[in-house]
Amino acid sequence: MPNFLKNNEVGVFALGGLGEVGKNMYVVEYQDEIIVIDSGILFPDDHLLGIDYVIPDYTYLFENQDKIKALIITHGHMDHIGGIEYLLRRVKIPVIYANGLAIGLIKSKLENHRGYRVDLKEYQEYEKLVLGKLKVSFFRTNHSIPDSFGIVVHSPEGRIIHTGDFKFDFTPTGPDADYQRIAELGKKGVLLLLSDSTNAELNEFTKSETLVSESIKDIFTQIEGRAIVATFASNVHRVQQMVEASIATGRKIVVYGRSMVNTVEVGKEMGYIKAPKTTFIDRNQVRKYPASKVTILCTGSQGEPFAALSRIAAGTHRQISIQHGDTVIFSSSAIPGNQESISHTINQLFKRGADVITNSPLSDTHTSGHAGREELKLMLKLTKPKYFMPIHGEYRMLKIHAQTAVKTGVKKGNEFVLDNGDMLAVTKNSARVAGKVQAGDVYVDGKGIGDIGNVVLRDRKYLSEDGLLSAIITINTKTNKLVTDPNIISRGFIYMKERSELTSEISDLVKEKVSEKLENIQSLDTSRLKRYITNLLRNYINQKTERNPMILPVIMTVN
């Protein structure tokens, strides 16, 4: 326990998820016990060149690993479970609790890492886990993946609710959210609410999956050719809607894209996807059916270069090519950063003669999995928390969510907009930001975890803009003279073959200036000479080309 936490205080903090959408990881700490909620990754934006994922800094958990009672998972999205494999490499976790689909997804993630000893258990909806002084129970929510739950941590000071990712869908595709249990918690008393802020900026009630379902059925009825549908593979409920719309309009379904094939398999196995045996057909059977009786269900709703739909759009898919009458439906929204790729895919599809339908006020092909501001108010009204901490969102979302909480009844001053690592210390009667634990970003690139820092990223950025130019010189340390002409190499700078003049100018310049230098020095200081060459070439090249390639001087010595 950090020394800034008093013995009767419950510490609540995030190691990921505040000021960002991703790498969710929340911690409840009381005396000698720690409960961790979720362990996600963040998909990096374009500025993190070449980075695969970002994970939280696990140092605090590593240093306090003997206190950890369990990791509890709210649901199976990657920003909530994707970090488990990295966490387990560093921190001893006695048991992971998850439910339903999340169990299956975690298992398939960990299969590749058999080295870990981990106890993965399924929690039951109405179960109460006793993990020491802290107890944990659950309530079902609606979200864009089945089996999503809110978590209640019962502490000696009071109930702490973590909503997980949620929305309230009054006509969901799967089971209802458990309004009664949530309201009952509010009646009994909630000390602290941590609630999903993703859509706090949207002044609305997120539309129901049923509206999407009906809209898709409508669209399926109207289109004459094949229906080609791309959606998020993790949204099993949405896939079931496509299945139902296909059945209703007499269409057979063929599935493309690895993760979509996987979703359909798992979904059927676990009972989320229900269809007569003859609904799904093999790829080689497609030709037996007229276009108007075919649905192609595929990945690629974000314009990912190697996904099925992107290859169909580019004309490089081995089995599917766009034919007259095809309609492509994007049952998805654009994740920030993907707009350009999606737009490119849509243009290609139009060009190949397909019609394309995206989510719009005229055709509801998608709805969010997160609560709009009106649902956030409902959660606040149902739980009536004494203290409030918005989670799962960029700073402006958290801020607006906190303002919303105050407007809905949380006492001004009882709302806490925090950063990752900030520890909120609560008791029955008090709440304060007690201090800060170590938190931050760790980059995963290939097999390397945390070996990429800002220097490497800055170099990648630099290289991406004007490439590099290397000048290699060999010096005879006996004579203090150049052994050969400088060797000038560039990549990503300019098409050097076309500019051989520039290359020889640079080589001559280096030869002349370095030879001069060498004549006037007694002993060779290579670092100093490298700096000299770097400055020399940076100025010369910038003046000649207005570009700034990375300059990489290399000095070889022979004697």
Added chain:
Amino acid sequence: MPNFLKNNEVGVFALGGLGEVGKNMYVVEYQDEIIVIDSGILFPDDHLLGIDYVIPDYTYLFENQDKIKALIITHGHMDHIGGIEYLLRRVKIPVIYANGLAIGLIKSKLENHRGYRVDLKEYQEYEKLVLGKLKVSFFRTNHSIPDSFGIVVHSPEGRIIHTGDFKFDFTPTGPDADYQRIAELGKKGVLLLLSDSTNAELNEFTKSETLVSESIKDIFTQIEGRAIVATFASNVHRVQQMVEASIATGRKIVVYGRSMVNTVEVGKEMGYIKAPKTTFIDRNQVRKYPASKVTILCTGSQGEPFAALSRIAAGTHRQISIQHGDTVIFSSSAIPGNQESISHTINQLFKRGADVITNSPLSDTHTSGHAGREELKLMLKLTKPKYFMPIHGEYRMLKIHAQTAVKTGVKKGNEFVLDNGDMLAVTKNSARVAGKVQAGDVYVDGKGIGDIGNVVLRDRKYLSEDGLLSAIITINTKTNKLVTDPNIISRGFIYMKERSELTSEISDLVKEKVSEKLENIQSLDTSRLKRYITNLLRNYINQKTERNPMILPVIMTVN
């Protein structure tokens, strides 16, 4: 004249602007005469690493430069005038016609290039230019920059209208669009309409600037502290709205950001910006006024890293720091690709304690400069063209615009969705795609025009993802032996200091394998040896790290 164009046909084609929003350049060709409309640049998306601008391939104009009668400019946005400086380096243009603000902007662009001989003339709204067999007249439109015009090319076969960028604003900030002249053209007969497709996907009538003006006045009244407003500097009308809202609420205005300062100066000079002398104040006077009486007008609405607002948000602006009560208004929309930077700026502003207002259904702080689908229909109804060619848009926008044209009365088959270079050949009674002229993208990077090709871009992309690793070996060609240990250098690959073990492993590997090779060969084939080293290291590094840095083997020889 290309041999595929018949003597009585008028050729109409784009060298830029079809399948893209940017580098607009349209050509009308009749017998031995060519008229060019606009000469723009395209701002590259993230895939074109380090590229400053994209311009059209001017080859066709270069080869036919003796036929060029004039370049006519519709308005002063960069995607319509930004290419002029590059065009003039390659192609002889006898005269450029432009109007009002565009004249000033072109002049300031060309000032840096005094070498060109160019005749820049101002056309008058009601003038008819006789340029040979082709004549040109104009009609005023509404757009997000003052002095925007549509162009009418009067050919012996009929009238060809190019709308320029336009919308219909019934309550504009500047003068009305010239409905009467447009309708009169429709009455007299329009052979071919080329019309702006930017917002063809939006099933609406673009809201009026007056609505924005009123909304901004409302916001200014409600905010208690300073109003910090960011907008596009080229939108002089919008800047005038900020001035009026400031005057109405008793605020003094201080201006930050080079292009905004420039807009205010030019705008005042040309009469677009009207304010009492005391409205604009110097930066050192700001402290004399209470926060509620201050408007800060600045650049940075797109989250550009060095713009005034971005520096204010980052806390690095020398004069302005966010104080309690500040409200930042984004009077702008996000240009695709900029969402992440804007979002980052907004988060920072919230974090520093500012309130932030962006364009939304609740606060109309911005409206587009382009016609929504309803206005496109109005243009079609007013002009009643026989043939139709949608321009200025990505493929899906052109396609939807063409469908809209057919729905509004253009005969099915008379609409032409084309690519850059496709030549539409029209006569009184016919229209056909006659052939294709050379068209494409030319990249501008610093001083280099067209010297960056796909090889260089691919290298930049490659370098941006995993950096590079260079192995430098020096071989004595007499003994066929390595002179020193291989020198291993990397940038952007991995933080080598932390992984010195890997470096020495790689060095040892190269030493061992290359020495082996050298023993078994008679004469040194350096290309072959380089390929060998590249493959060796690529496999070794990928297996060790799962990364793929660019491998750059360098072989120095001494004897």
